[in-house]
């Protein structure tokens with residue numbers, strides 16, 4: 001098995017056993033150890049999230065939707081994509097840390113709002 005960001009190396013530490021809080025603490029510890037909290041302003045983090053999201057898009061620039069799905073079968077590309085996804089999530093978690101935002105509450109609140117905006121019976125199989 002290749003050791004890369006796309007493949008968990010431990011069956012114990014994966015998405016279903018790791019809490020958002022644990023990841024937030026790990027990011028906060030990383031930032032604090034380097035004394036970077038002064039750089040992690042909401043503006044800088046918002047820009048960093050957008051920059052890292054663009055790095056995800058860069059891997060698909062000029063490809064069709066079908067080609068983009070096909071490209072994700074390549075293990076090296078999957079590892080690179082996982083690195084970029086991690087960058088986005090790390091900056092999002094740092095933004096949550098620096099602003100006191102509760103990510104779980106925000107996601108659940110937004111999903112509940114989207115349930116109302118996009119009722120299954122109206123949008124199933126088509127865009128809103």
Ligand SMILES: [Mg+2]
Pocket residue numbers: 052055083084087
């Ligand atoms: Mg990156």
